[in-house]
Every structure is written in C-alpha cells, then in structure tokens.
Amino acid sequence: MADIQLPMRQMEARVEANRCLYCFDAPCIHACPTGIDVPAFIRKIAGGNEIGAAKTILEANILGASCARICPTKVLCEGACVLHDRDEKPIEIGRLQRHATDFVNDRGIHVLKPPEKKNGKSVAVVGSGPAGLGCAAELAQLGYQVTIFEKSKLPGGLNTYGIAYYKLKPQLSLNEAELVKDLGVDIRCGVEVGRDISGEELQRDFDAVFLGLGLGDGNRLGIDGENLPECLDALDFIEQIHTKPLHEIPVGHQVVVIGGGNTAIDAATQSVRLGAKRVTMVYRRGESQMSAYPFEFEKAKHDSVHFLFDSMPISVVEVAGHVVGIRLARTRMTADGKLEMIPGSEFTQECDMILKAVGQEKQAEIMRGIFPKIAVGLGGVITRDQMSGATNVSDIFVGGDCANGGREVVNAVGEGKKAAHGIHAFLAGERASLPIQPSRLGVDGSASGCGLHNPIRAHELEAHWKANQSTKNSGEHRG
Ligand SMILES: Cc1cc2nc3c(=O)[nH]c(=O)nc-3n(C[C@H](O)[C@H](O)[C@H](O)COP(=O)(O)OP(=O)(O)OC[C@H]3O[C@@H](n4cnc5c(N)ncnc54)[C@H](O)[C@@H]3O)c2cc1C
Ligand code: SF4
The missing domain is CATH 1.10.1060.10 (Alpha-helical ferredoxin)
Incomplete structure (x- = not known):
C-alpha cells in the first residue's frame, strides 16, 4: 500500500x-x-x-x-x-x-545525543504512545532517568498499531521509539501497569509518574448481531493491516462503516485499498456535522466511498451466522435539538462486512483501579492542569488521549512535553499538586485557568518551558 x-x-x-x-x-x-x-x-x-x-x-x-x-x-x-x-x-x-x-x-x-550528566532523578512513564514518547524524550534531554512501561509487544501506541497504513508505516514509528531509546530511555514492552506492576510500586520506586495510556477499545453499537464475525471494531481492522500480511486480511465485497469521524474515514479508505467493491459510510447526522476533517472527507469521496447521512443502525441482518446486511433507519432532529429515528423509515443495506467506528472507551475505571486517588472529570478523562499535566496527586502527571479525550498525535506529543516540564518544575520544588474542585472542571476534565489556589500559574510554567527550549536549542541555532 x-x-x-x-x-x-x-x-x-x-x-x-x-x-x-x-x-x-x-x-x-x-x-x-x-x-x-x-x-x-x-x-x-x-x-x-x-x-x-x-x-x-x-x-x-x-x-x-x-x-x-x-x-x-x-x-x-x-x-x-x-x-x-x-x-x-x-x-x-x-x-x-x-x-x-x-x-x-x-x-x-x-x-540528538543524551545529556552528558544525569540529574539523579527518575520518572516512570506509563504507555509508549506519542504522549509517553514525547514526555520521555523531553525528560531524558533534561537529565532524568526515564523508564517506559508498555503493555503491548511493540512501542509506539496508535502510531504503530492504529494509523492508516498508507499514511504511516509501523516501521517508522518503531524507528522513532529507537530515537527515544538512544536518549537513554529504558522501554519495557509487555509490562502492563495494574497487572504486572502496581501504581503503588511506581510511586514508591520513581520520583514522578507520567500517564499516557491513550483510550480504550472501540465503543459498541448496542444492536443485535453486533458480535457476528464480520462485524468488527474499526480499530481492530486497522490493527490487522499493521500486523499481518495484506493478503491475509479478510475484507468484504460490500463494506458498511458506521461513524462520521476520521477513524471511520480511515476504515473506509483502507477497505477500498484492500479490494472492497463498494464501501458505504453510514452517519446518523448530516454531512456538515461530521467530525472528520473536510480534507479527509474529500479523500474518501475521491476513493469512491458512498455516504448515507441521517441514518442509524438498528440491527445486523444475518444468514447462518454471517452478516448479509444491516437494518438502518432514517433520523431527524426534533425541535429541541434531539436526534430521533423516523418511524417507518427502516430499510436494509446489503453488506458482508460492518466496521464500527463510533469512538473509543475512556480509561476512567482502569485508571481508578491503578491509582485510586486520581480524579476523573465529567467526560471520563483524567483531570489535569493543561499547562503542566499535573493531576490532583502530586507526583502523577498526565497527557495525550487519556487526558484530552482523543485528539491528534502532535497534541499528544505536545502534552507529553508540557508534562515533562511540569514534572521538572515539580521535582525542583516549584509547585504542589493540583487542588481539584470538581465543580470548576471542564467537560474534558481540564482544570486549566480555573484560578484555583495557585499550584503553579500557567504563564510561569510556559516561561519555564520556553526557557528550557531556548537552552536546548541555543547551540543548534548556530549550527
Ligand atoms: C484509527 C485512528 C487513526 C488516527 N489517525 C490519526 C492521524 O492520521 N493523524 C493524527 O495526528 N492522529 C491520528 N489519530 C489519533 C492519534 O493516534 C492519537 O491521538 C495518539 O496516538 C494519542 O497518543 P497517546 O500516547 O495519548 O495514546 P496511544 O497512542 O493510544 O498510546 C497509549 C499507549 O499506552 C499503552 N497502555 C495503555 N494502558 C497501559 C497500561 N496499563 N500499562 C502499560 N501500557 C499501557 C497502550 O498499549 C499504548 O501503547 C488516529 C487515531 C485512531 C484511533
Ligand atoms: S503541526 Fe507541527 S509537527 Fe505537525 S507538520 Fe506542522 S510543524 Fe510539523
């Protein structure tokens, strides 16, 4: 591809x-x-x-x-x-x-070269996705001994397992993890925090902990027939493309993708590239409400993907335990802005494969199991100060999808970097933990700018971050 x-x-x-x-x-x-x-x-x-x-x-x-x-x-x-x-x-x-x-x-x-002297402090990073790698690289360059714990066999998170294959090859993601190792970071794959090592142990053995766990499995549709073998989570489908020879990946002749976001577009365009004859995206709202970027939407149209807007799935149609279609119904907005199914509008769309791309589960419960005191915001993401990644537990910092609810790779890297500087400031004794007042939290669990009792002000941290950037970059500007 x-x-x-x-x-x-x-x-x-x-x-x-x-x-x-x-x-x-x-x-x-x-x-x-x-x-x-x-x-x-x-x-x-x-x-x-x-x-x-x-x-x-x-x-x-x-x-x-x-x-x-x-x-x-x-x-x-x-x-x-x-x-x-x-x-x-x-x-x-x-x-x-x-x-x-x-x-x-x-x-x-x-x-890039590791610093000549370490500062004698150590940080544990949970997750080797873009947030974890971004944080680890920054900390390593600031002189910290960093250990990443990663539950998968390979590092890189969704960069290795989830991004559309025609955009990014997993090998490039693995090369980037090597760059982080070259900075002196220890990456331990196959170690799941909460199962193989406890949160308590991390807090005991390291001066600070960064959480970059990402999001969980894909959300379910909650309809009959969802468990049939040809009805797959879009993420699992994309992961196969990264882990198996392309000719071994089963793809339907007629594929229906449920969802209107960028993951749905990726699943649809990947299906086309794997040989599906007809790919249809089904979205419960209108074209203008899709969360996919307009240029991604254009790409799907260019790949001859069909679109069924204002339609929602009701059940999977099966024959002898295999998908042969999907029952859909038309939707409309009520006067008070709610989405409803139009009675009597049901119809069947023929298909032999269904890919579900309706968002990923949040990690709130898993997090609470590992760090019982960690505060989780209304949207099920970990509560943090946006500038420093600080949580309500003084030595725990967070960033990436598990904190922002799911954005882009570059956001995860940026948040990992900011958290590295939050950790740096914390370990230099410049700040206390984030005092949480849940009533003041945003939907994404962010407590930034809420004027709490001043653990470290955002502009101070930004200045600290920029100062470190210019120190790191100063030699290079002459280069
Ligand atoms: C299908 C899809 C396509 C995308 N396409 C794009 C794109 O084209 N461009 C773009 O910029 N962004 C894209 N994104 C978004 C991007 O992949 C994410 O925003 C980014 O990967 C988030 O990084 P992260 O480090 O927060 O999480 P992740 O990448 O999910 O990494 C989290 C890591 O933590 C590990 N982990 C979790 N729990 C534990 C535990 N208990 N112990 C140890 N390790 C653990 C996981 O195994 C994983 O490796 C896409 C996302 C999806 C789902
Ligand atoms: S957003 Fe930043 S990282 Fe991404 S391409 Fe632009 S300059 Fe590069």
Whole structure:
C-alpha cells in the first residue's frame, strides 16, 4: 500500500523552502502543538543544511518524522501560513519536515545525543504512545532517568498499531521509539501497569509518574448481531493491516462503516485499498456535522466511498451466522435539538462486512483501579492542569488521549512535553499538586485557568518551558 503523500526531491525542497518569508513571531510556530521553530528549519533546508533542519525539528518533536506524514497540517501549521493572506499556496511545511527527517533517518544520522550528566532523578512513564514518547524524550534531554512501561509487544501506541497504513508505516514509528531509546530511555514492552506492576510500586520506586495510556477499545453499537464475525471494531481492522500480511486480511465485497469521524474515514479508505467493491459510510447526522476533517472527507469521496447521512443502525441482518446486511433507519432532529429515528423509515443495506467506528472507551475505571486517588472529570478523562499535566496527586502527571479525550498525535506529543516540564518544575520544588474542585472542571476534565489556589500559574510554567527550549536549542541555532 503506497504512501498517499509523496516525498520531496532535494531540488523541490530547496525551491519550496525559498518561498518561505521567515516571518518574525511566525504563526506556524504557534499553530504547532509542539512549537517547532518552522521558519528556522525551513531556512536550513533552503541553505542545504538538512541535518541542522532535522535537529531543529526533532529537538522540539521527537515524532517529527511521523507528524510530517500524519498531522492535519491544513488546520495546524500550514493553515496558519501568512501566504494565505496573499492568496498564495501556503508553504508545504509537512512535506519539508518529512524531507529533513527522512534525510537523517535514511542515512542513519543521529542528531540528538543524551545529556552528558544525569540529574539523579527518575520518572516512570506509563504507555509508549506519542504522549509517553514525547514526555520521555523531553525528560531524558533534561537529565532524568526515564523508564517506559508498555503493555503491548511493540512501542509506539496508535502510531504503530492504529494509523492508516498508507499514511504511516509501523516501521517508522518503531524507528522513532529507537530515537527515544538512544536518549537513554529504558522501554519495557509487555509490562502492563495494574497487572504486572502496581501504581503503588511506581510511586514508591520513581520520583514522578507520567500517564499516557491513550483510550480504550472501540465503543459498541448496542444492536443485535453486533458480535457476528464480520462485524468488527474499526480499530481492530486497522490493527490487522499493521500486523499481518495484506493478503491475509479478510475484507468484504460490500463494506458498511458506521461513524462520521476520521477513524471511520480511515476504515473506509483502507477497505477500498484492500479490494472492497463498494464501501458505504453510514452517519446518523448530516454531512456538515461530521467530525472528520473536510480534507479527509474529500479523500474518501475521491476513493469512491458512498455516504448515507441521517441514518442509524438498528440491527445486523444475518444468514447462518454471517452478516448479509444491516437494518438502518432514517433520523431527524426534533425541535429541541434531539436526534430521533423516523418511524417507518427502516430499510436494509446489503453488506458482508460492518466496521464500527463510533469512538473509543475512556480509561476512567482502569485508571481508578491503578491509582485510586486520581480524579476523573465529567467526560471520563483524567483531570489535569493543561499547562503542566499535573493531576490532583502530586507526583502523577498526565497527557495525550487519556487526558484530552482523543485528539491528534502532535497534541499528544505536545502534552507529553508540557508534562515533562511540569514534572521538572515539580521535582525542583516549584509547585504542589493540583487542588481539584470538581465543580470548576471542564467537560474534558481540564482544570486549566480555573484560578484555583495557585499550584503553579500557567504563564510561569510556559516561561519555564520556553526557557528550557531556548537552552536546548541555543547551540543548534548556530549550527
Ligand atoms: C484509527 C485512528 C487513526 C488516527 N489517525 C490519526 C492521524 O492520521 N493523524 C493524527 O495526528 N492522529 C491520528 N489519530 C489519533 C492519534 O493516534 C492519537 O491521538 C495518539 O496516538 C494519542 O497518543 P497517546 O500516547 O495519548 O495514546 P496511544 O497512542 O493510544 O498510546 C497509549 C499507549 O499506552 C499503552 N497502555 C495503555 N494502558 C497501559 C497500561 N496499563 N500499562 C502499560 N501500557 C499501557 C497502550 O498499549 C499504548 O501503547 C488516529 C487515531 C485512531 C484511533
Ligand atoms: S509537527 Fe505537525 S503541526 Fe507541527 S510543524 Fe510539523 S507538520 Fe506542522
């Protein structure tokens, strides 16, 4: 399955880099959740210094190579490019980032080095997804001894097991985990916290703990026939593409995907690429209410995916224990904004495979089992201060999908980094834990900006973070 986004040739990269205006206080930097100094790395590419460019990227974002392929750049860095104001094409930041990071990866050039001296403190990181790796890389560069505990056989989280194969190959995700190991981080795969090692042990043996557990299994539809073998969780379907030879993955001739988000789009477009003859996405609301990005929706249309809007599943139709169709009903909005099924509107859509992409379970109960004192917000995500990742338990910090409810890889890396600086400040005695007043929490469990009794103020932490960034980057700017 070929990459959807092609790499740039060297000359193309130079020409593109030379279009950049190298804005002062560039909006693309602020639009990137990991704060990559975009103009600085692009200027280096323009000057033929790909190694320096890669160093700028990877110091700010250890997953710079995968983010270059999978970030929704149109709504992040490229969306903020000032060339939009001149009605010109924005700079292709993602592809330039890929160019620089591929340059060093392909040649085995190590641009990051572990610090010469450790500071004698240790941190346990739970989960080796983008949040865990982002946090671990940052802590390692600040001199901490970091150990990651990962329940899966391989590191990388959804970057290794969940991202559409035509966007990101698992090997690249594993290479990125190697970069983190090269910084001196110990990654212990096959160790599930809560089963093989307790939360109490982590708190006893380490100075601080970072939780980057991600989300849980896919949500169920709650309809009859859901357990039939051809009715799969979209995440499990995508995971097979990462773990099995492509010809061994069963795909239906007629596939129905339930859901209207980016995961549903990935499941649909992957089905097309695996040979499904007709793929139909069924979404209970209208096109404008889909949570999928517009460019992802366009991609699915380009792949000839069909759409059934304002329709919801009622039951799976089976013959001899196999899926042969799905009963659907039309939906409408009531005057008070509720979604209801239109009586008598039921119909059957023929299909031999159903993929469910209706969100992932939150980890609240699992978390409470491991750390009974941890506070969980209304939406089932772990409560934290957004700037520092601090939870109500003083030595526990959190970031990524388990805290934000499920966003993008670059958000998880950025939150892991911020938590690393929260931990750094905490271990330097600069802050206490986050005092929780549940009534003041946002739906996502975030307590940021709620004016509580000042554990550490957001702007102080940001300054602390930026100061460390500039110390880390200072040598490189001369490079
Ligand atoms: C199908 C799909 C497609 C996506 N496509 C994109 C995309 O194109 N672009 C994009 O930017 N984002 C995409 N995302 C979102 C992105 O993958 C997530 O936002 C990101 O992976 C979150 O990182 P994380 O580290 O918080 O969680 P995860 O990546 O889920 O990592 C959590 C890790 O913690 C481990 N873990 C959990 N519990 C324990 C435990 N008790 N002990 C030890 N280890 C544990 C898990 O095994 C896992 O490795 C997609 C998500 C999905 C589901
Ligand atoms: S990490 Fe993503 S958002 Fe940040 S500059 Fe790179 S492509 Fe843009």
